[in-house]
Amino acid sequence: MNVNVKRNLLGSPSVLVAVAAFLLGVTGVLTIASSRYDSSVYPDTLLAKQALFLVSGMIVMFAAAAVPFRVYRKYAPVLGAAGVVLLLLLPLLGTRANGMRGWLKFGAFSMQPSELMKAPFLLVLSIILAKRGKSELRGFGLSMLWMALWITPVLLQPDFGTAVVYFATFVLLYFAVGGKIAYLLPPLSVGAAVAVGFVLRHPYAWRRLCGFVDPHGDPLGSGWHSLQFEIAIARGHLFGVKLGGAIWSNNFLPLPYNDSSYATLSETLGFTGGVLVCGALVLLASSLWRLSRRPQNPDSRIFVTGVMLLLVLQGMIHISVNLCLLPTTGLTMPFVSYGGSSLIGCFLMLGMALSAGNEREEIPKKDKEN
Amino acid sequence: MDEPRKKSCFASIFRSRIGLLALFFAAWMLLAVGRAWYIAVPGRAIYVAAGEKMARRTVKIPAPRGRILDAGGRALVWSEHFYDLVSAVPGSGRLDVDELVALNKVIPDMAFEDKTLRRNLTPGEVMGLEELIRSGVRVRIVGRNERIAIDSPVVKRLAPGWEKTYDRELAGASGRMSVMLDRKGNWIRHSVKLISPTIRGSDVRLEQTLSELESSGSGGGK
Numbered sequence: 001m002n003v004n005v006k007r008n009l010l011g012s013p014s015v016l017v018a019v020a021a022f023l024l025g026v027t028g029v030l031t032i033a034s035s036r037y038d039s040s041v042y043p044d045t046l047l048a049k050q051a052l053f054l055v056s057g058m059i060v061m062f063a064a065a066a067v068p069f070r071v072y073r074k075y076a077p078v079l080g081a082a083g084v085v086l087l088l089l090l091p092l093l094g095t096r097a098n099g100m101r102g103w104l105k106f107g108a109f110s111m112q113p114s115e116l117m118k119a120p121f122l123l124v125l126s127i128i129l130a131k132r133g134k135s136e137l138r139g140f141g142l143s144m145l146w147m148a149l150w151i152t153p154v155l156l157q158p159d160f161g162t163a164v165v166y167f168a169t170f171v172l173l174y175f176a177v178g179g180k181i182a183y184l185l186p187p188l189s190v191g192a193a194v195a196v197g198f199v200l201r202h203p204y205a206w207r208r209l210c211g212f213v214d215p216h217g218d219p220l221g222s223g224w225h226s227l228q229f230e231i232a233i234a235r236g237h238l239f240g241v242k243l244g245g246a247i248w249s250n251n252f253l254p255l256p257y258n259d260s261s262y263a264t265l266s267e268t269l270g271f272t273g274g275v276l277v278c279g280a281l282v283l284l285a286s287s288l289w290r291l292s293r294r295p296q297n298p299d300s301r302i303f304v305t306g307v308m309l310l311l312v313l314q315g316m317i318h319i320s321v322n323l324c325l326l327p328t329t330g331l332t333m334p335f336v337s338y339g340g341s342s343l344i345g346c347f348l349m350l351g352m353a354l355s356a357g358n359e360r361e362e363i364p365k366k367d368k369e370n
Numbered sequence: 371m372d373e374p375r376k377k378s379c380f381a382s383i384f385r386s387r388i389g390l391l392a393l394f395f396a397a398w399m400l401l402a403v404g405r406a407w408y409i410a411v412p413g414r415a416i417y418v419a420a421g422e423k424m425a426r427r428t429v430k431i432p433a434p435r436g437r438i439l440d441a442g443g444r445a446l447v448w449s450e451h452f453y454d455l456v457s458a459v460p461g462s463g464r465l466d467v468d469e470l471v472a473l474n475k476v477i478p479d480m481a482f483e484d485k486t487l488r489r490n491l492t493p494g495e496v497m498g499l500e501e502l503i504r505s506g507v508r509v510r511i512v513g514r515n516e517r518i519a520i521d522s523p524v525v526k527r528l529a530p531g532w533e534k535t536y537d538r539e540l541a542g543a544s545g546r547m548s549v550m551l552d553r554k555g556n557w558i559r560h561s562v563k564l565i566s567p568t569i570r571g572s573d574v575r576l577e578q579t580l581s582e583l584e585s586s587g588s589g590g591g592k
Contacts (some may be wrong), residue, residue, distance in 0.1 A: 233417075234416075320402055323406055325405055
């Protein structure tokens, strides 16, 4: 391989996307490994599972990237319908964990549809947004309907954090693809009203909001989570605590490897580890941005952009919650947090984004013959 | 509008709006990194101190009491440390069925004397229970020092008197340590810091041998 080819390959957005995702995934595995607290079997089981999820996720990503995007486009209605059905099954058959009915259990295997089915949501949304050219209002209405159909069962779980990610991704994506800003005002008002209604209906959400505004007002109650995040990050200092010393993450943080994974990572790997994760997220976003400029088909471009926006939004919300810049909400950090559905769902999205980004405009047969 | 113009218009709006979003995210990221830096470096001392104040407790470490020996150096009275399992449920102390089932796997023969579920746990049982406690079962392991005397009626009768007479020598000096407690009040492993060490109580040697004591039936003195 000559030097130029090597340089091109290393600079290729597809390769950089895979590298950034792998880097984030490895950081997640490293966090679990280095925060091993005592001799109990618990973290070792998590470590083995997360490593397995990471490898499976990479395989899923490469397999999804190998499938031409036109196949996804063709089967988008089927994939979208499957996602909606799985989400609608949750109120009936879902298993309750961590205060929400978000998992479907099949024997020893369980999955979280709202995490796993993000790719079909974006796929259908991209196609609707790409085809809205003829009637902006109709296209906007359809995309709104699709978004509402998707986030209603998510809100009913209730998983407010994931619903916010879906909603915000829709708003930003519609804005990015040149949608009329005036159209966004009604859904933003409705979104704000739903958020207020949700907070008033669920006392825990109100308490979290109070805890965010004044964590010292009720340090053992509503302010508990915010204070624990800060203490865990502070304990990590620049390079993290020594191996097995992540006392705070293991004893005080809620779901240390899921919703608090950034704070756990900061305690075990320090500020440096946190910056490494932010850097990997920036690399991932910039590579996806470059990738989104390649395809000629609007739906492919919109899909890659949607994947970028969703991943960056989710990552930034997770980091901001852990840094107490936003009120506490249960949200995983893409590729870093523990969990098969989250990890494989993210890698599936990336695989499909790679497929979309590498799609060339198909030349009609007649033109080819000429 | 013809197709190529439409596409170039889409591309231009797309680029400019993505640029705006990139600026927004860059500002957000800078804010996040700045906040992380503040917590981890300049503000670190305040947060760590707040954490220590919240979770760290100072605990007295009782000094091991010295032994009482006879004139021949044979131990007549000594201390042994035991661990008991007690319910941590306030009030009745009654545990849930799930908790009892989980406990039963580690300790099949539990007693229910007041709040004590089992006395004198073995090291294996302590290790098994630690995991259960971490998983949320509301029980606690409590240490207890017990004074043991050899199986002799005279020694058993005289031991309380010797304990009182030689208390100053036998007692030693208790130490102090600090330990962090988790939200459930359990000790956090690897968080123990020794403040002052314990000084073990001295052994006391009596002037009579055991057989002399048994024949005279009276106390010895040093």
